[in-house]
Structure formats: C-alpha cells, structure tokens
Amino acid sequence: MSNEEFDNLKEGLMWEGSSVVMLKISGSFNGLHSWKPILSDEEYDKLKLQLKIDGSEIVVEGPRCSLRSKKVYSDLAVDYLKMFLLNVPAAVFALGLYTWNMLGTV
Template identity: 80%
Template sequence: MGWAKTEGGSKMCIVKGPFLIPLLLAGQVQEDEVVDSKILEYCSIDKKGKKSLGELEQEFLQALQAFYYEGKAIMSNEEFDNLKEELMWEGSSVVMLSSAEQKFLEASMAYVAGKPILSDEEYDKLKLQLKIDGSEIVVEGPRCSLRSKKVYSDLAVDYLKMFLLNVPAAVVALGL
C-alpha cells in the first residue's frame, strides 16, 4: 500500500499493483505521511498517532461523565459518534455496557481522579448489584493485602477453556 498526493493537494491511499508504478515514476508517493481521507478521525493507521483501545475507552467515558454529570460537552456530537463507532469496530465492550455498568466505571474513574461522584455506600451497593447480575465489569484480578498477608481474587476458573486448550495435547500424546 502506498500514499499519493493528487494535483489538488489531497492525499489518497493506493494499493500496490499496476496503478502504483506510474505514481512512483512520477515521484508523487510520499513515504512519511500516513493520511487517508476515507477514514474516521479516530481511525489512523499511523503507528505514531493511533491511540490505544484503552485510551479511546477512557476518552469515551470522560465524554459521558462530562455530559451527564457536569452538564457540558467536551466534544461535538459528531466526534462522539465517530469515537463510539471506532470503539465498536475495535470490539470494545465499553460501548455496549448497561447504564449501571457505565455509572460504575465513571464512578471508579472519578474516584481515582479525586472527584468522587458517588458516596461509598452508593458505590458499594452498585458494585454488589452488578456482581449479583453477573457483570464482568466488577470482576477484579488478584490483589493482596500487606496487613493481613492474604491474596484476594474475584476470578473463576474457566473449565471449558482449560479442556479445549488441553485437547490438542491429549490427541498428540495418544497418537490419534
């Protein structure tokens, strides 16, 4: 794939093949620039400029929090829709969260930022309700307490995955 600049100054993406050779000979292909007019603002294939999925999710949640809790929009509706569409294409589960799950994530982010939006009792009640509902948002990885010298974890063993991972080894070992 290459990048070419048209006479009007706009850039377009070109695919290797018979069309690339005349442009290369004309000296119109630019190596350093990675711009495509056909992609969304948040979709960039430039290794230097693309935001990670976590950064996009955080930006999405910040936009929701600013709009619903602070009453101000930090991005236009079009930018928000583009961001939401990009997250859906990336396979992010944040876009598909229920309102309670979004509220939990926003409360967690606000607490870490030093601006809690829920009281401790409301937060604990919301977290317990999400655990009862089976939401994976509240599942935490292993963590330990230095005072009690105990390790805590909310994770559960996935026996189906363990079985599926061991089937190829069993087939090879048995020579089937």
C-alpha cells in the first residue's frame, strides 16, 4: 500500500469514527515521548551556555523568581518596533474617528 493510499484509508476511517485509527495515532505520538534523554545534563548546559554566548534568541528565558531573595529575574527585552507597529492601527483609527467627529460637528 502506498503512503497516499494509506492516508486516504486513514482519513476515511477517521471520518467514519473508527476508534482503531485514533488508538493507533495516539500510540504513535506516545512513542515519540519515551523520555529518553538525548543529551546529558552536562552537554545540555554546555550547549545552552554556548548558544547564550552566541546571542541566540532560543535560550532567552522568561521571568523567573528567586525564593531566597524574593526578586524576579528576566532575560527578556522590550521590542519597541513591534510595540510601535502594533499600536499604529489603533492610533490611526482613533485619530480618524476624532477627525470625523470634529468635521461632523462643524
């Protein structure tokens, strides 16, 4: 059976509500998460440190709290360009409404 024929059969059985297809698919996904480490903790720490030194955005962490010092730490930075671009449509819309309102009252 070709891949295309298999996909067509699987889709047809799913539309019919076959529980066998759903069990096979969920079993396949469960196999992906066998919890076997790909890297040791030491290798992971070295890789993370090297990526951080290289300035990779992948290793940027979100906020985290210290229970001892009761401080919040974060590696995140504000992207002012994105903030500006997100606020421009609302500002233009508000200015347009204000101008339309002012012209309507004259």
